[in-house]
Amino acid sequence: MKIAVDAMGGDNAPEAVVCGAVRAAQNYHEEIILVGQEDKIRAVLKAHNAENTPGITILHAPDLVDMHDDPATVLRAKPQSSMAVALNLVKKGEADAIVSAGSTGALLSGATLFCKRIKGVRRGAVAPVMPCKGGQVLLIDAGANTECTPEYLLQFGVMGSLYMQKIKGIANPRVGLVNNGSEDSKGDPLRKEAYALLKAAGEAGHINFVGNVEGRDVPLGACDVAVCDGFAGNVMLKTIEGVAKFMAGAIKDVFTANLGTKLAYLACKKGMDDFRSLFDQDAVGGAPFIGISRPVIKAHGSSNDTAFMNAIRQAIEYKKSGMIEAIEQNVQHMTAE
């Protein structure tokens, strides 16, 4: 398998990308194509004595996508950017998957433009896996589509369910619709229509629909797949991150208050390491764009080398899982008609 990695995307590129790719090549034994400015990539490899790492190749791309570029048009305007060249590899079948920490909007536009959606899928969705009580929950969509139809939400539910089966090994994932109340009758017209579609998909046996879930139910583990429009999903995703950061800081203050609490920390260190690892997004890697005909993994903009290594692992898992074929086989269960 060959994974195309956008070496120039993200806050810590190319250093963290290249180091993460080297670790991924050593650990997962697949081929990794580092796409970007060759001299800079080589300099990082050299600095880390990794020039001859088996499985690592470089493909030169002189241009960069940056945050000031219009996401919708940048990849046409900059065909020699690292992101465009990497996407082209995947489009042409010269790579099996792509990982990038560059602009989410540009990557999503590019994935749709270059790699296309799976036939019958209306919109690709960004779907991060988040920690929750007792496990993990897939949040779909977390930002790709700020305006959704009921059919998009149905598709997010079915595709999300397939992801949690194929990638996370959950036999019968519980699919919940994020709503402003748990009663059947709750929500705006979008939610009410989506509820009816998801309920019908549940009754037909295509998903395990558990009904409406409120914001508080998702972190408390009420479902394995939380279906959302991209606006509310983005608010939820980032609120989880913000509260986790706020509370982790407050806990740190508890333990650093005085000598007694610092000593107390030693007794709690193992538990606190586990606590911190709950929200360790570096261990997760990135978020897949689900619904695209090729595996596309968006790494967090602030990814370090561990996060890149794990994002590459995700891309490999996505390709191997048969996820794309499963969506193709189930696309007839994802229409509103």
Next chain:
Amino acid sequence: MKIAVDAMGGDNAPEAVVCGAVRAAQNYHEEIILVGQEDKIRAVLKAHNAENTPGITILHAPDLVDMHDDPATVLRAKPQSSMAVALNLVKKGEADAIVSAGSTGALLSGATLFCKRIKGVRRGAVAPVMPCKGGQVLLIDAGANTECTPEYLLQFGVMGSLYMQKIKGIANPRVGLVNNGSEDSKGDPLRKEAYALLKAAGEAGHINFVGNVEGRDVPLGACDVAVCDGFAGNVMLKTIEGVAKFMAGAIKDVFTANLGTKLAYLACKKGMDDFRSLFDQDAVGGAPFIGISRPVIKAHGSSNDTAFMNAIRQAIEYKKSGMIEAIEQNVQHMTAE
């Protein structure tokens, strides 16, 4: 001042409501009218030796609003319910404010129907004060209006700003628009239009608009007022509650792991008490319905007596603050034209 309290609303009614009202009467020295089934209210007062508490009176109302009633019509259908009778007291000027832990939808419909909105205000909003890094943030709207216009969001921003000035004593509250990115150009059409209105209100000096804020920025203290449609606001509010509960549970597990960690807890007890108090909604009391021409405080459904006491304190503060008069004086700054 007279506060009408719906003695039959909430999961712990009438016990917690009556006990909270007694404590409020003792602490705040205002008159409290307990509205509901007289025999049940008397039984609670008797059980707590509080039959002769100065400031407490009872007004009999035989009916109950329950969760199966249609919120939009129940108060017309049940004019003798405790909520309808309490709202009528406020409408007729026989009470200055109302506190209820009953159905949010019924209370909001009833507040609008009985007490009316302030002239020029398009919609009342539920606006809980939430903990954040370094202080508190008002979330407006957190669930009353699932579908909003840009003008509603402008009004939420101006009214929220007045609340944080009048009730929380913040001189120049920072008003942020909750969006799916912090750049000016982010969001769906609703957010883009609301951004323009809020920006103009900021430039005219009516509010201190700090621009778009993401979900993660709100718990991290980026603004004093977070403006949201009622759908995303409800998702945010409940996600904050859910993550806080999930993480507090995980921290508890750290300290209860073994004898060493239990001893460590003793050293950290003061800090942990402060940590827990961050998210102690009982200390907050309830959420005001902002934009109604009378003070209406919605207590949490699961309120205990401390939460009711504090919700009554909030009602007293709201009435004394001049908040309603301030909205009346500023309503000309809240139109989209």
